[in-house]
Amino acid sequence: MKQKTIAPWTTWKAALVEDTALAIDIQNVSLWYGDFQALFEVDLQVKRGSITALIGPSGCGKSTLLRAVNRMNERLGDYVRTTGEIHVLDQDILSDDVELSQLRRHVGMVFQRPNPLPLSIQDNVLFAHRIHRADEKFNKLEEDEIVENALRRVLLWDEVKDRLGREATGLSLEEQQKLCIARLLPVKPTVILMDEPTSALDPKATAALEELIWELHGDYTILIVTHNMAQARRASEETAFMLLGRMVEHGVTEQIFLAPQEEGTADYIEGRYG
Amino acid sequence: MLAKRVKRSAPMDLDHRGRAWYIDKAVTFLVFVGGISAIIFIIGIFVFITKEGAGFIVGPLNVREFFASLTWRPTSSQNPSYGVLGLIAGTASVTGLAMVVSVPFSLGAAIFIGEFATGRLRESLKVLVELLAAIPSVVWGFIGLSIMNPLIIDMFDVPVGIGVLNSGIILGLMAAPIMTTIAEDALKAVPDTYREAAEAMGATKWQVIFRVVLPAGKNGLVAAVLLGVGRGFGETMAVLMASGNAIQIPTSPFDSVRAITATIAAELGDAPVGSDHYRALFTLGILLFVVTFIINLTADLVVKGARRA
Numbered sequence: 001m002k003q004k005t006i007a008p009w010t011t012w013k014a015a016l017v018e019d020t021a022l023a024i025d026i027q028n029v030s031l032w033y034g035d036f037q038a039l040f041e042v043d044l045q046v047k048r049g050s051i052t053a054l055i056g057p058s059g060c061g062k063s064t065l066l067r068a069v070n071r072m073n074e075r076l077g078d079y080v081r082t083t084g085e086i087h088v089l090d091q092d093i094l095s096d097d098v099e100l101s102q103l104r105r106h107v108g109m110v111f112q113r114p115n116p117l118p119l120s121i122q123d124n125v126l127f128a129h130r131i132h133r134a135d136e137k138f139n140k141l142e143e144d145e146i147v148e149n150a151l152r153r154v155l156l157w158d159e160v161k162d163r164l165g166r167e168a169t170g171l172s173l174e175e176q177q178k179l180c181i182a183r184l185l186p187v188k189p190t191v192i193l194m195d196e197p198t199s200a201l202d203p204k205a206t207a208a209l210e211e212l213i214w215e216l217h218g219d220y221t222i223l224i225v226t227h228n229m230a231q232a233r234r235a236s237e238e239t240a241f242m243l244l245g246r247m248v249e250h251g252v253t254e255q256i257f258l259a260p261q262e263e264g265t266a267d268y269i270e271g272r273y274g
Numbered sequence: 275m276l277a278k279r280v281k282r283s284a285p286m287d288l289d290h291r292g293r294a295w296y297i298d299k300a301v302t303f304l305v306f307v308g309g310i311s312a313i314i315f316i317i318g319i320f321v322f323i324t325k326e327g328a329g330f331i332v333g334p335l336n337v338r339e340f341f342a343s344l345t346w347r348p349t350s351s352q353n354p355s356y357g358v359l360g361l362i363a364g365t366a367s368v369t370g371l372a373m374v375v376s377v378p379f380s381l382g383a384a385i386f387i388g389e390f391a392t393g394r395l396r397e398s399l400k401v402l403v404e405l406l407a408a409i410p411s412v413v414w415g416f417i418g419l420s421i422m423n424p425l426i427i428d429m430f431d432v433p434v435g436i437g438v439l440n441s442g443i444i445l446g447l448m449a450a451p452i453m454t455t456i457a458e459d460a461l462k463a464v465p466d467t468y469r470e471a472a473e474a475m476g477a478t479k480w481q482v483i484f485r486v487v488l489p490a491g492k493n494g495l496v497a498a499v500l501l502g503v504g505r506g507f508g509e510t511m512a513v514l515m516a517s518g519n520a521i522q523i524p525t526s527p528f529d530s531v532r533a534i535t536a537t538i539a540a541e542l543g544d545a546p547v548g549s550d551h552y553r554a555l556f557t558l559g560i561l562l563f564v565v566t567f568i569i570n571l572t573a574d575l576v577v578k579g580a581r582r583a
Contacts (some may be wrong), residue, residue, distance in 0.1 A: 072474060077392065104476035115471040118490045127485070128475040183475070 022087070023048040023191055023221035024069060029084030031064055031073065038064045040245045041084070046191075046238075051217040053236035053253065054225045057273060061245040062225045066193050069093070069223065070107040071100055089190055105132050108184035110194040114176035116168035116183075121160055124168045124179055125150050129186040150182040154212055174205035178212065192216070194224040198231065210235040229269060233257050241265045320563065327560045330553030340557075346521050348541070348551040356554050358561075360521035364531030367524050368513055369506040371442025376450040376506075377499055383450070384457035384498075389483055400458070407451035411511040418444040418516030432528045434518065439527040441517035445506045453502035460494020461487060493576045500573035504566050510535035534558050 024046040031039040038061045046052045054062040067073045071093065073080045086093050093103055105128065116124050125147045138146075147164065151157040156178045160171070168179055177197060184192060194213070198206040206228075213222060214235055226232050232239050233253060240250040241264070249256060249265045260266040267273060334356070343357025387399050418440050426435030464487050472482045488495070510533075518530025519540065538555050545552040 070474065072470075075470070075473065101476040101478055104474055109474040111467070111471065111474075113467065115467040117468055117471060117486055127472070127477075131475065131477050131481055131485075180471075187476075 023089060024223065025087040027085045029068060029086060031068060032081045034079045038245050042247045044240055044247060044250060046221060046223055048221050049218045050238060051222045051224065051236045052238045052240060053232035054240050054242060055232050056242035060242045062242050063195055066195055066223060066225050069193055070104050070109055105187050106189050107191045107193060108189040110180050110192065110197045112196045113200045114173055114180050116176050116179050118169055120165045121168045121179065122147050122164040125183050127183055132187050146186045150185045153185055154178040154182040156182060173201055174208055177209060189220065191221045194222060196225055196227055199227060323556055323559045323563060327553055327556035330550060330557045334550050348554055354550065360523060361532055361534045361537050363523040365507060365533040367438050367531055368441045368445055368517060368533055369503060371438055372445035372449055372506040373503060375443055375446025376453055376502055380450045380453035381457055383454045384461055385483060388458045388461035403451050403454050411509060414444050414448050415512040415515030418512060436516055436518040437528050437530045438524045441513050444512050444516050445509055448509060448512060449502040449505045452505055453498045456498035456501055457495050460491040460498060463494060464490045493579050497573040497577045500569050504569040508535060508562060508566050510539050514539055534562055
């Protein structure tokens with residue numbers, strides 16, 4: 001019998017110190033939307049600090065799998081049912097004891113369309129921080145420092161430092177998407193999930209975003225869903241290919257693209273469908 | 275091959291006007307008449323009221339007495355007096371209490387329907403709220419007289435249960451459905467991506483509502499409250515029945531008051547057409563019209579501001 005370890009979520013720091021090799025460990029996960037089964041016994045292991053790309057044709061379940069890791073699928077209500085096991089840093093995240101708020105603090109998410117909140121740039125960066133550290137007092141200086149660090153980290157500081165009080169929705173899409181990454185950083189997430197983060201951006205902005213994502217890995221484990229094959233190839237270390245709700249192949253990006261083991265992967269990569 | 279195709283093309287009758295053209299013109303005209311007549315009627319009403327009230331405004335009206343005096347004695351043959359301060363106080367106190375009652379209820383109901391209730395519960399609640407809005411005001415007045423009145427007498431041990439408290443609660447219940455509906459629309463207009471973004475950062479349901487949804491829907495909510503105020507301000511029948519109709523500035527919630535609307539409704543039938551009393555009542559009508567217009571205009575501008583943002 002597998003021993004069930006439910007460490008309280010306050011001991012995340014301890015978990016960080018033990019060098020677990022895996023950031024995300026998905027085992028035998030199946031997921032149903034009502035009667036429709038979207039995922040079939042999916043396995044996926046993501047190493048800490050790595051960038052893993054999830055590729056596959058539309059409707060293959062890659063976004064669903066991504067959203068299983070921070071349990072965003074559950075927004076849709078009871079008709080979503082998940083079985084199997086998902087561990088993040090060795091902790092069982094599908095357990096009933098997990099507080100979604102704590103899970104999502106440690107597993108941040110970037111969406112397809114940039115979705116800054118209708119607040120100032122500064123308040124956007126501090127949003128998660130204020131939610132999760134509401135008990136502690138921070139003075140203005142400390143908050144300013146947090147904002148500056150986060151914005152510097154996503155290479156946005158120089159562009160917006162003079163208009164931190166402005167509405168974030170007034171920024172360009174590229175800036176908005178960078179801001180959406182920046183606002184995750186103050187609460188020090190372990191994993192950042194990205195759901196086609198560049199699909200709303202023009203090629204130049206896409207390149208800038210990819211550069212940033214590449215720059216962030218190492219400190220953060222990044223799992224990124226992409227439609228863009230070239231992007232997976234350029235900006236990931238490992239690639240996982242899904243088809244019709246099943247994990248077909250997972251390996252080092254180079255190998256997936258140059259010498260895929262499965263016929264389905266090869267066909268997709270060469271553009272025979274998708 | 276090419277020649278064959280050319281032969282098949284339709285004749286080019288560029289100035290041909292078929293049936294569709296005439297139908298289109300006719301319908302356009304009808305819709306225009308319908309739309310413009312609504313505006314003409316409103317302007318007509320305003321002109322009529324102003325015309326009737328103008329004789330009073332330019333004649334016997336003493337602005338200072340009108341707004342500062344408590345003495346409303348329009349039928350006195352020796353010494354008529356037209357002070358509406360008491361009526362304004364009556365309308366203000368009843369509407370104010372109505373808002374105290376209905377704003378928390380309505381916003382709470384809107385938040386519950388919009389953010390918590392799902393599926394069938396949500397749909398039935400919405401229908402129920404809309405049904406509440408359809409209850410005729412005389413029925414509300416009846417409830418005030420026959421249910422609230424003895425209830426207030428019993429609960430607070432006062433001699434009369436008709437007054438500010440009674441009519442304020444009745445008016446609050448009357449304004450609640452429209453406020454709920456509009457507030458719920460305002461919450462629904464907040465894009466779901468905002469909620470999703472906040473939830474993905476670990477915000478709890480309440481944090482999402484309090485920190486994201488309410489600020490984002492702020493303008494719509496203000497508009498909802500303003501329209502509720504407008505509703506309370508203009509309501510006549512229920513106030514006439516449940517407020518007691520004594521002209522005074524109330525000092526306790528059990529005091530009887532008289533609202534502007536109730537005064538017009540109660541006295542217009544007895545005032546000889548063309549008399550000062552008759553014209554003074556129309557002046558009250560102008561006052562109501564102007565205030566309601568300002569409230570609705572403000573609500574409208576606030577909503578427009580919400581759309582721009």
